[in-house]
Amino acid sequence: MDHHSSQSFAHSPRSSPSGRSVSTSALKTPISTLSRLIAAREGRNVTGDNFTAFSSQHPARSDGLNELFDFLYTRGFLEGACSDITISAFNKKYNLHRLILDRSPFFSSLFSGPWKDSVCETLDLSLNDPNMTIEAFEIALARLYGHYDSEVEEQHARALLAVASYLDMQDLVEASVDRIIQGLSVVNLSTVFHFAMSSNYGSASSRIINSCKNILYCEGWETGISGWCSIPTTVAAEILSGNPFFVPTEWERCMFVIELINWHIIHNDSSAESSTDATPLANENDAVKTSDSNTDYESAMFGIEPLQNVMETGIHYVHFTFEQIQILDRLRDVNLNRVVSEKTLRDAVWASLSLKQKVLGCFPNEASIGLINKGPLPEDKGGFIIPSTDETTVGVASVSALAKQKSEKSSDHEAGGDGDGVGWTSFAPYRFSLEFKNVSKLREDKRVYSDTIWYAGSYWNIYIQKVRQRKSVLQMGVYLHRAKTSGLTSLSTKDPDNDLSMSMNRMYFSDDNSVNELVQESDVTGGVTTNMSVRSNVVDADIPFGASPRAVQTPTKSVSTSQSIAMPEYLDMRPQILTYFKIFTPSKKGKHAITCFSSSPDYFNFSQSWGWKSTTLCAAVDEQHFSGESSSESDVNLKFMIVLGKV
The missing domain is CATH 3.30.710.10 (Potassium Channel Kv1.1; Chain A)
Incomplete structure (x- = not known):
């Protein structure tokens, strides 16, 4: 609802x-x-x-x-x-x-x-x-x-x-x-979006616009460039740089933006008639001032400057390999211009080296690497807010929470506050996305693991697990897991007794049902709370993981390079590390909404997990199960967009 x-x-x-x-x-x-x-x-x-x-x-x-x-x-x-x-x-x-x-x-x-x-x-x-x-x-x-x-x-x-x-x-x-x-879908998205953008119906227009944005966040990458051609580039830039955008890796996010820039460069030279068919008519209430020229209007609504800004400030290059940085340094758009400045790439290389030095320079008993800053965010370089509480939000708040948090906390400091509780870092978090398919076939207490990714010297993956709370309440848990750095093996097998699969093609099933949970109620701020959403700490036994350093292995949709390297650049051998994370997922409480599970920095030991359990995540799975539909096309899939950062 x-x-x-x-x-x-x-x-x-x-x-x-x-x-x-x-x-x-x-x-x-x-x-x-x-x-x-x-x-x-x-x-x-x-x-x-x-x-x-x-x-x-x-x-x-x-x-x-x-x-x-x-x-x-x-x-x-x-x-x-x-x-x-x-x-x-x-x-x-x-x-x-x-x-x-x-x-x-x-x-x-x-x-x-x-x-x-x-x-x-x-x-x-x-x-x-x-x-x-x-x-x-x-x-x-x-x-x-x-x-x-x-x-x-x-x-x-x-x-x-x-x-x-x-x-x-x-x-x-x-x-x-x-x-x-x-009635919203990728088919009528552009038409409905333009209707809401060009109208002034108060909060009704805002609800429609936010629902359209949420579709782009969750389905835009899979739709391809064709689904973005009629979306104003200012809106596209907001979504493509946002944490809730579903795209497997940061590299593929970057390639998608470049592809969209090239599309707009090519089609900005098209005839005014064909361009007008793809854009809404402006009216006197439009925020963008326009002249009588269709060309001026299209330049304002569909210019490439917002997308170019994404390439400079909206992509987290700090987590790219040096080979990927070299490719971007040589890459040019269709006008033979650079897709990203040399300075941005140099800063990314320097930040990557600095992050490595901070990780390797820590004493073994230090959980933090000293990345938390207090006070106002720097205006010249920007920063990234570190969550200070554990909370669950649904809707617009989950998408725009970072911008709101920046504004509020900066204002509080400027007003004379002492800055207590205001934490930020200059190092961009690591972002990746994945999808679990055929989730209705998941048995109780069975775990399904994603591919393993490498970030800042540590291996991580996501797993889901259906658990029963009390007698009749089923919950779906989603957990961020820190894997061991030893004994990692490539894994590409399926459980022969279960047809549950991941879109990333590799997974691991564990029958280990021993769970030691430390449960606490979630805080409620900035949005609608999910029903019985509980955060849990899980420690489990050693299990094998699919080693895929730096990024999840997925087919690319545009210019790409291999995400896999033979060995990680370095390993963080500290037994305990401090990491914050956010998990975004399309909400099951309402059509075209996004739920955000946000966690303040937690201590992760090897083979330890922190995550969330929610009845709403399980609701759609149960509905599909009781409906009797069993085909893979009609089955329930769960998407997750993950953000994590060491501090």
């Missing part, structure tokens, strides 16, 4: 036909006699605050109430019997009734205000929003008369949102937004 704010939108003052200003947001919706009658027939006590929710849902009505609504719709709306006001809109006249229209806060305010429009018998509505249609307007009016058709409303969801926002019908606004979000 998608969680969102239920507060009313902040409307700008409306002008009545007589020229007076009407503020619909400041007035309560009065309860008409008809509204009270309907509530009484339903056996409910309906007040002004909850009446709109009642009117939108129409729970199982009695036969008498159905007859009443049918009568009002047929005789009142369709036939205009006993009409006392005529509404003109879309060059058509509607013979309607004040008592019915009074259910809309817009009309209620209009009829009760001290202007002549409140008593006139004819009212002309200026519906200038191009998203409005006569079909949507009539559907909204029919709702006021008690007629509700979910299939028809779904077909006109966007136009209905525009009409409902104008008429201040918040129940219809929420229903329309829900339908738009439920």
Whole structure:
């Protein structure tokens, strides 16, 4: 279920036909006699605050109430019997009734205000929003008369949102937004995104935009460049540089950005006609000022500068091999320009050497390598916030938490704070993504391991495990595991008794069910908490791991180089290290949302894991299991985007 704010939108003052200003947001919706009658027939006590929710849902009505609504719709709306006001809109006249229209806060305010429009018998509505249609307007009016058709409303969801926002019908606004979000896919993403970006429907537009962004975060890399061509490059830059972006390795993230830059360079030279077909029309409320030239508009919305900035500041080159740095140093875009500056690459090499020196220069009994800084973030070089608490967030907060955290903590320090609890590092964290497939086949207490990656001298992997809490509550656990640096062997086998697999092609199953858990409740900040989300510490016995240093082995989607090296550059042999991490995953609590499990620095011994258990991660798996669907195409897959950093 998608969680969102239920507060009313902040409307700008409306002008009545007589020229007076009407503020619909400041007035309560009065309860008409008809509204009270309907509530009484339903056996409910309906007040002004909850009446709109009642009117939108129409729970199982009695036969008498159905007859009443049918009568009002047929005789009142369709036939205009006993009409006392005529509404003109879309060059058509509607013979309607004040008592019915009074259910809309817009009309209620209009009829009760001290202007002549409140008593006139004819009212002309200026519906200038191009998203409005006569079909949507009539559907909204029919709702006021008690007629509700979910299939028809779904077909006109966007136009209905525009009409409902104008008429201040918040129940219809929420229903329309829900339908738009439920219908989102990579196929219609660009169209819906442009609709929301070019409109001004308050938090309704924001919900749609955030849902579109979350699809790009979770499915954009697999969609390929074709799914990004109509996305403004400022938005693309935000997503491609973000931690929740699902891409197997940082190298492939880099190659994807380069590929998108080349696409825009090539197509910016196309004809204005073909470019216009792929972009939305600007209006007076757009944030970007445009001239009358289509070329100027496209340059503002689809210029490559934001993507070039990603190449300079949004890619974590510190974790690239020297061979990869050399490739980038030689690489040019289609205009034969460098894809990344020499200085950025030099800084990355220097940072990589510095990180190595800090790791190898520590005493064996030191868990920290001294990367935590206190105070404001440096404006010239930037920095990366280190989580100070363990928390679970769902939705926009999980995606934009870093930017918000930077702003708030910097402001606190500038305001005279002592900086306590403010931790940041100049070293970018390591990022990788993976997907577990056919998860419904996972048996209880069975562990499934990902490939092993190498980061800052240590080997790491992710594993999932379905566990039962109490008698009937199943939870899915996802854990970050520090592997031993000795006895690593290449592994590419499957459990013969289980068809569960990973998209990375290699995995390990363990039947060791001995778990020593230290459980604590998760903190709740910045978003909606997941149900019974619990963080656990797990120590297990020695197991073999698939050694794949530096990055997960996956087929590349563009220019690439081998991610594997024969031996790691160095090994961190300290028995205990301090590491923070974040695990992002598409949320099962709502369509097109992202859950973030964030952990403050934890102590990792060899073969020790820290992670999270959640009932919501298991919900989709259970639903698929009980539905009886067993094909691999319909099975549940779990994606995880991981961020980890030594401190």
